[in-house]
Amino acid sequence: MKIRIVVFLLFLNSIYSNTQAQKSNEISVSFYPLFKNSVIDFNQPAFYQIGINDSIQFDLLRFYISGIQLLNDGKVMWEEQKSFHLIDANENLLSILIQPPLNISYTEIKFNLGIDSITNVSGAMGGDLDPTKGMYWTWQNGYINFKLEGKCSLCMTRNNEFQFHIGGYQFPFSSIQTINLLAEPQKNIYVDIDLRKLIELNDLVNENNIVAPSKEAVLFSNQIASVFSNRKK
Amino acid sequence: MKKSLLLLIGICFTISGFTILKEKLFYVPKDWPKPEYDFSKNPLTHDKVELGRALFYDPVLSKDNTISCNSCHSQFTAFAHVDHALSHGINNLIGNRNAPALMNLAWQKSFMWDGAINHLDMQPLAPIANEKEMASNIDSVVKKLQRTKLYPTLFLKAFGDSIITGEHTLKAISQFMLTLISSNSKYDSVMRKKATFTEQEKNGYTLFKLTCSGCHQEPLFTNQQFENNGLTIDATLNDIGRMKITLDPNDSLNFKVPSLRNIEFSYPYMHDGRFKKLTDVLNHYISGIQKSKTLSKKLEVPILLSSNEKVDIIAFLLTLTDRSFLFNTDFSYPKELLLKTN
Known part of the structure; x- marks a missing residue:
């Protein structure tokens, strides 16, 4: 009797798995950190010229993508469950896979840059949200949504370093941002992150170290969101 | 009929066993408010509490293996740091604040004197990383625990996985801290x-x-x-x-x-x-x-x-x-675990 039940359950499971396979399609969402149209290799940091006599080097880029949705005419057609992804340029983790069903049409992808407030107050999490990933503040609770570190001759700091650890989930310093980009069914999505533009939007001479929730962090998070775009063809 | 009766008795014993176990690990004293901690995300088990207790008392959490949570939170002082206005940590460095007593933490809405910490699970991250306390970080702690003889076995027993993670480490410490109820004064x-x-x-x-x-x-x-x-x-x-x-x-x-x-x-x-x-x-x-x-x-x-x-x-x-709290052996140094070689 027991064997019959096990066989029946296996049969049901195989039908379910096949149905899922037929309905799902893997689509990659890839991120390209750029400086003047060239992709930055964070494992071999190079200096890029800015202005006439100054230079900049990027050493670290890490950020969270969460709450991925696909939309058609503003209407949510699909949303990823447990949607939290750590993008880490130094570990070459610049691409994620999503699995929307095949039979939906959509024109847009929407995601958060950062971690929502509820998750921020929900205690210890695993996977990409594990605090061992180095994206969680310790002196004050909360996820760091976006980290960018490097050196620039404009920064009159120790070793000309700049450090942006952007986070904060509570009013008035919530720094989570929403990004909407174009998308087409069954086509991979390529996202440029124009770091040159981000640097140009900022005054690195005076603002080169943001490492706590603040109005400066909120402003910087807005600027980060503005440099995400669909890959230019 | 006989089989059904035996089954029923078995179920009753199992349920009562769980009730006893649950009561022993955590209870809400009469007329107390509902706890703030969401136990559904980290249900207490005996093995997890014991793992958390070992971690609480083990200086392995600090950079040079000298400072444990217990260093500044001693049971006989309601887990505060008696005799020290400002707590001291690694290399005899003096911190900035008085270590608070630890009890009835399931009811606390925020932690630290300034409420910097929003959840009990995340509380240990602060002293672990503070340069004047343990001067380490959770990633190093997890790697260090993984290399010990003791902890992979304890994590396997508690979480069904000998691969140690930050999430499991923090949840285990929470489990122990949640049992620190003082309600018998x-x-x-x-x-x-x-x-x-x-x-x-x-x-x-x-x-x-x-x-x-x-x-x-x-x-x-x-x-x-x-x-x-x-x-x-x-x-x-x-x-x-x-x-x-x-x-x-x-x-x-x-x-x-x-x-x-x-x-x-x-x-x-x-x-x-x-x-x-x-x-x-x-x-x-x-x-x-x-x-x-x-x-x-x-x-x-x-x-x-x-x-x-x-x-x-x-x-x-x-x-x-509450002397039954201050001297409760369930909360004291787990010598049966930590006196063995790591």
């Missing part, structure tokens, strides 16, 4: 009508309710708010309290109202441990209040107490001592 016995106050304690309780309970609300003896209790600022620390977190000037010099349970043993008092005795604390409230824009509204009207009334209040405060 003389005060509690009186409230349960199983004991009576002396006349002095009774008078102290009446005075307490008139003068102190605005902030130190029963049964937890804290309103869990942040208040400026009129302390003069210590120029060597310049600690602005809650404002450091919110950046809001209205929060300047606001610190979390601590519980008064086991206060007899959790000296020194205040966020910077400036008062060694309970009389010093009462004297502050009677004649030491520093007026400022953010002073707690509850302290705007002066507190007037005679010498006898101060003694009576202290007599009442001593009824908040």
Whole structure:
């Protein structure tokens, strides 16, 4: 009797798995950190010229993508469950896979840059949200949504370093941002992150170290969101 | 029929077994509010609590294996740091604040004197990473634990996985801390009508309710708010309290109202441990209040107490001592685990 039940359950499971396979399609969402149209290799940091006599080097880029949705005419057609992804340029983790069903049409992808407030107050999490990933503040609770570190001759700091650890989930310093980009069914999505533009939007001479929730962090998070775009063809 | 009866008996035993186990690990004392901690995300089990207890007492959490949670949170002082105004950590470095007592943490809404920590699970990250406390980080701790003989086995037993993660490490420590319930003081016995106050304690309780309970609300003896209790600022620390977190000037010099349970043993008092005795604390409230824009509204009207009334209040405060908590062997150093070689 027991064997019959096990066989029946296996049969049901195989039908379910096949149905899922037929309905799902893997689509990659890839991120390209750029400086003047060239992709930055964070494992071999190079200096890029800015202005006439100054230079900049990027050493670290890490950020969270969460709450991925696909939309058609503003209407949510699909949303990823447990949607939290750590993008880490130094570990070459610049691409994620999503699995929307095949039979939906959509024109847009929407995601958060950062971690929502509820998750921020929900205690210890695993996977990409594990605090061992180095994206969680310790002196004050909360996820760091976006980290960018490097050196620039404009920064009159120790070793000309700049450090942006952007986070904060509570009013008035919530720094989570929403990004909407174009998308087409069954086509991979390529996202440029124009770091040159981000640097140009900022005054690195005076603002080169943001490492706590603040109005400066909120402003910087807005600027980060503005440099995400669909890959230019 | 016989089989069904045996099955029913078996089920009953299993359910009652779970109930006993659950009661032993965590319970809500009669007339206490609902805990803040969401147990559905981290259900207590005996193995996880024991793992958390080992981690709490193990200096492996610190960079040089010298400082454990217990270093600043000793059980016999209600898990506070007696004799030290400001707690000391690695390399004898002195911290910036007085280590608070640890008890009834399932009911706490936020942690640290300034509420910097929003969830019990995340609390250990702060001392682990603080350069003056353990000077490590959770990633290093996890890697170190993985290399020990002891912990992969304990994590396997507790979480069904010998691969150690930050999530499991933090949840295990929470499990132990959640069991630290203090609800069996003389005060509690009186409230349960199983004991009576002396006349002095009774008078102290009446005075307490008139003068102190605005902030130190029963049964937890804290309103869990942040208040400026009129302390003069210590120029060597310049600690602005809650404002450091919110950046809001209205929060300047606001610190979390601590519980008064086991206060007899959790000296020194205040966020910077400036008062060694309970009389010093009462004297502050009677004649030491520093007026400022953010002073707690509850302290705007002066507190007037005679010498006898101060003694009576202290007599009442001593009824908040819970010896069954201070000396509960379930909370003490797990020698059966840690005295073995890691």
